[in-house]
Amino acid sequence: MKKSFDVAIIGGGINGSSIAYQLSKLGKKVVMIEKNHLACEASSAAAGMLAAQAEIEDDGPFFQLALKSQAMFSSLSNELFEITGIDIEFVRKGMIKIAETEEIAKEVRQQAAFQRLWDPEIEWLDSQSIRELEPSLSPDVAGGMFIPNDGHVQPAKLSSAYAKAAEQFGATILKNTEVFSFNYENDRVNGVKTTIGNIDCNQVVLATGAWASKLMRETGLDLSVYPVKGECFSVKTDIPIINRTIFSDKRCYLVPKRNGEILIGATQIDHTFDKRVTPSGIATLVERASQLVPQIKDAPWERVWAGLRPQTGDGLPYLGEHPLWKGLFIAAGHYRNGILLSPVTGMLMADLLDGRPDENLLSAFRIDRHKTWVH
Known part of the structure; x- marks a missing residue:
């Protein structure tokens, strides 16, 4: 296996897989690294509701993000079926x-x-x-x-479809492989240390859900994800x-x-x-x-x-680049809305890593919005 990639994604849940799919579509050389099997945590436990208008009761950036993502499911369902043959059971x-x-x-x-x-x-x-x-x-x-x-979907099938579609576009998926640290050079993160050795890359995305705070503490940042x-x-x-x-x-x-x-x-x-x-x-x-x-x-x-x-502490996900370490990005803290937000998360993060950030949508979800550092 080659050990040099454009992007390494840590976490094989539904949002990690969505990001891998969107980046692979852009022609990026992507590796997604999962310590167990794909979608083994929150992604497979969810009911798959797309409840933007039942669970979010106030207008604001989070509500608008949810509406945008909800509107993507109809075309996404058809797109993933054409690529993978997997029916995500969008109802x-x-x-x-x-x-x-x-x-x-x-x-x-x-x-x-x-x-x-x-x-x-x-x-x-x-x-x-x-x-x-x-x-x-x-x-x-x-x-x-x-x-x-x-409506709703089958989360496990949606996650599988994202991952399979990413593979169709050339992504590498490593299962039963744990990332335990980052590689640093000057002010950048340029790789990850794993149980199978070092993997070099230009960018890293942390998408490990409830476990996101663990690796972030190494970088001096407390994400308050629990x-x-x-x-x-x-x-x-x-x-x-x-x-x-x-x-x-x-x-x-x-x-x-x-x-x-x-x-x-x-x-x-x-x-x-x-x-x-x-x-x-x-x-x-x-x-x-x-x-x-x-x-x-x-x-x-x-x-x-x-x-x-x-x-997260304020109920909003983290979507953006680390404020101290260039090349390190986080997409975590989606709480009850991980399935709903997976299409827009994949799109926004792929555009961000490709140098085309949507600042209007991303600004409310910045990583440094609380500036909580580990001392």
Whole structure:
């Protein structure tokens, strides 16, 4: 294997793979290095929602970034299928953001009015109207915001498609290979030290999710990226219980997949790398999901799992170049929006490394926005 590349990407999750794909399309010689197997952490644990308008409630750079990325999925789905033959199972049947009580309904109605500025098809539905749309919903729900143009994908398939497409354009993928340090020359990072030896490159991208802070401390920078554990479970039925994603502000969501499985999540436990699933966590989810869709409690059990979302101190991802070391770039801290933001992350980072940064989109996500240094 050659050990000299234009770009080395550390991390084989969905955003690392998206960046590898976009850079490879530009003709860059790319190596993506993953310490385990591809998409083995948050990328494979996610439900695949593209919920820009349900989870982000205020206008600003993050919301605009999410909208831009969400709009890319239709063409991206076709593009990746043509290149790789992988169907990422992009489904756009809409999402309902549930209001469980009349008090919450006031807030959700206001959100619907705001969101119509970006999508005039979004509407508020009262309890009766929402159950005409999804008859399995509990009659106790007060109503909900219907987002007809929302959708979801299969994250593992999307990540695989990015990686395979990158390989089609010449990228090298190293699995079961860990990066434990950088190589430095003057004020630049010009390579990485790995378990199989040194790899030389002109640029390095760190895309290791909840683990990003570990390598960054070596460079004198504290990224404040930390893990948030989320436990999930699923049921599977021959006849669909629901046809659209159901999302609640109680932090419970139900995402129906093509194969009849409904993915239900997720708990939230900060600052832990322990991915073990607990009975109390799953019991809480079962109770919440059953309150929204009573048939869930009698549906056939399928599986349980947990993942680690990469959160940051201010809730915004880091996208940009290291403020001290040239040639070192970071794309991490996407929290609950890693799947949604993967298309735009790949595009923005590829353009940045190619010398064509979109400063308007990237400025809010600068690495040095907090200037937190390790002493």
